[in-house]
Amino acid sequence: MAPTESPRRTSLLRQLMGWLLLPLALLAALDLWITYRDARQTATLVQQRMLLGAARMIGQQIEIQDGQPNVVLPPAALELFASPYADRVYYRVTQANGELLLGYPELPPPPQPPAPDEAVYFDTWQNQQAVQAVAFSQPVLSAPAQTTLLIEVAQTLVGRDALAGEIWRSALWRELGLLTGVALLLGLGLRRGLRPVTRLRDQVLARQPGTLEPLPSRHLPTELAPLADAMTDYAARLDHHMSAHSRFIADAAHQLRTPLTVLNTQLVFALRQSDEPARQEALRAAQTTLQHGTRLVQQLLSFSAAEANRSRPDTLSPLDLGQTAREVLERLALLAAQREIDLGFEAEGQDGHEGPDGRQAERFEVTGSAHLLHELCANLIDNALRYTPPGGAVTLRLRRPPGQVLLEVEDNGPGIPPALRERVFERFFRLDNQQSDGCGLGLAIVREIAQAHRASVQLGDGPQGRGLRVTVAFAASATAAAGTPA
Template identity: 50%
Template sequence: MKASTRPLRSLRTQLLLWLLVPLILFVGFNIWVTYTNAIQMATVVHDRMLLGSARIIAEQIHYEDDVLQVMIPPAALELFQSDSHDRVYYRVVAANGTLLAGQLDLPDPPHKPHSEEAVYFNASFRDDPVRIVAFSQPVFGVPAQGSVLIEVAQTQHSYKALSDRMWEHTVLQQLAILVLVVLLLLLGLRHGLAPMMRLRDRVQRRKPGTLEALDTAPVPTELAPLVHAINDYVQRLDDHMSAHGRFIANASHQLRTPLTVLNTQVNYGLRSDDAQTKDAALRAINKGVQHGIRLVNQLLTLSNAETGIGHPLRQTDVNLIEIVQTVLEELATLAQTKNIDLGFEFHGTPVMVHATPSMLEELVANLVDNALRYTPAGGIVTITVTGDATVARLCVEDNGPGIPVAEREHVFDRFYRLHQDRSDGSGLGLAIVREIALASQAEIALSCPASGRGLIVTVNFPALPKKAGDASDAEEPHPP
């Protein structure tokens, strides 16, 4: 058997992926949220430093000698000292727009803040992105002078460095947690799958041919359905192998008996010097060979029919009437030999079924042959084919001894013969019929004629829709 090249993933790998993929997605989302929070946190810290510097400058504004005086204390700028070497800019403007201190070209805020209100905004100053706070400070004691606008700006190197450090720290924590979770998952999966591995080892340690049921006690609840399914399969396999063994034993017995008889007849013919005795032995040998050939053919047909149940042979649309006519032509000689009235009743319209032609012919042949063998000389065997929109029906009726109701189920068993003293059959005919019917999705029923004597075997096939132009004007043939 050619090995499959399709890659197989272990259950451990699949479970790990199902657990890790959502976890990785969650970690990725959390990293994005952390990055956003880091930027917001850095912005808050940066804005508070800017506002603190602006308030320190505002505290140093006073009115002296009718002039607003502004002194920039060193503490206002020392707040921004860092390793990033950011540049700090400031501007102090009187209410009338007079520059009191700082850079005149520092950008104006989006709107003028109210008294003691701070406005934060981003801008570009001297080709550098800066963060600016604009703070309105009233001049106490001289209300007429209005509010002084104080702006403090800083380049964003330290701001970016702060947000990056906060984000990197959180990312490292998340990755460390993820690695730890992966290790714990691997350990957990190894421990969780241990019962399955032990179940595998128990199965692998079993000797070939052992068909005992597995014990469900030591397995977890989740594995119990699997063990039950294995036990059910083992039971069905045991039944199949037992039936197979019985079939082989019965087939061997059926073949051994005619071969033994043939050997006896050959020895008898060889020892005899009389020509008539030799001819009688040869005729007996010929009859035994024909019986053996029929038995072998029936065994092969039964095997093919059983194969057709799980793996249907090539099926096509077949006219059941034509199949029956072919079979009757082959068995007409046997009917004439036993002086049996063999009749065929059907309408001119074809009755189509979907089946394997050779198997369907074998089914009809076994039913008719079985009827001819059990019907006494001078009896009647009638085959009827009818059909409608749902069912195509084949009936084989005889006036032989029939089959008691209690025995009708057993006659489909292999090598089962109801009247062993009246027939030279092998007991495979109806078994073959049942297997072919199953492969063709047909149903078999046994019943008794209205006369109370004989047997009717009815096989119902799923009918196929009739096609236009299929009607036939052929006349019903006379019984052969």
């Protein structure tokens, strides 16, 4: 058999760090993207200002000689672009008719001519290199006839991209440093904040086995106090559960010890008898004691099964309670006849189906366990038969009010005083004024099975105010409640 792998544990500190740092990292990434976009805009704006400045310097040096404009390139116009990057600068000055006065003739014109004394920025290509260009319209007022010159200045993008990269890298290192500092501070803060959890763990681990005293929650943070209270509540419920089991085991041992001791005494007595009739009588008495012990063991097993089934509601399925009740009555009919008790069955309902004998057989459909409901009916009938004197009557009745299925077992025996009707559900509790071979588990098993089926049990007076009526109220199954045939 291959060894099972233990489940991988996750660190609460890591989870908190992740949930805190991940949004910060996403925000930092968004901020870096915005910073990069702004850096490119800033670098582009700087380059455009330099291009326009150079174009204006060239325009200021325009002179009119012999009625024609004369353009001289001032050195300061090119010194504006001085940088450690190998950028190329291109320029061109043309008249309104397109005549070249100065510069590179292959420099492309702007997509649209600018208005007088206005500038147009555009991206283009020069010698297979991307460039940023400006086209400035320079009016020449000293000319005999008013004219306008078009001054173009372009520069490659190496310096612009380098400036944008420097601005972005500066922001990147700043963001990384900020995230690192935040991570360190978060780690220290979370470790300090999780110390109460560690102390609570140490308090739980330091307890001695079996100690179920409440955990102190006064000095715990607000978020941990409910956890400590829940652990205290669970410890109290566990203590109650374990105490109940301990009492059950002790009571069961006590109840079993008595019939076993009596059985041993009866067998020893039978072995010592030489008179055959006396030996037979002792053996019959031993057989009765053995039957009583066997029934006690069966009821103990039934009670344990009902307790286990309370935590497993997934094992329940739709079934016909009427069929289960009929099977129990058939099995206990001989016992009722031996005790000279009239055992009857009544069923009340509206819709049903044809039974095997051709008569209308009602369906009382509930959601439950067939075995446990069989035990519930058997304990109710058996309990009534044991406490009803000869000549009495025991009736099992099924009714179906809206949304419910009621199982009633009534007898005309001595009944149970109202003051003791809650105590009879306790394990091994027996009334002092009733003589029977029961062991005090019948009604305890009934309530346990009813609770496993989310049903209620009520005790009332029998017919004409005599005897006992036990009513178990079940919720009708979904198909029965909807009126759908099973």
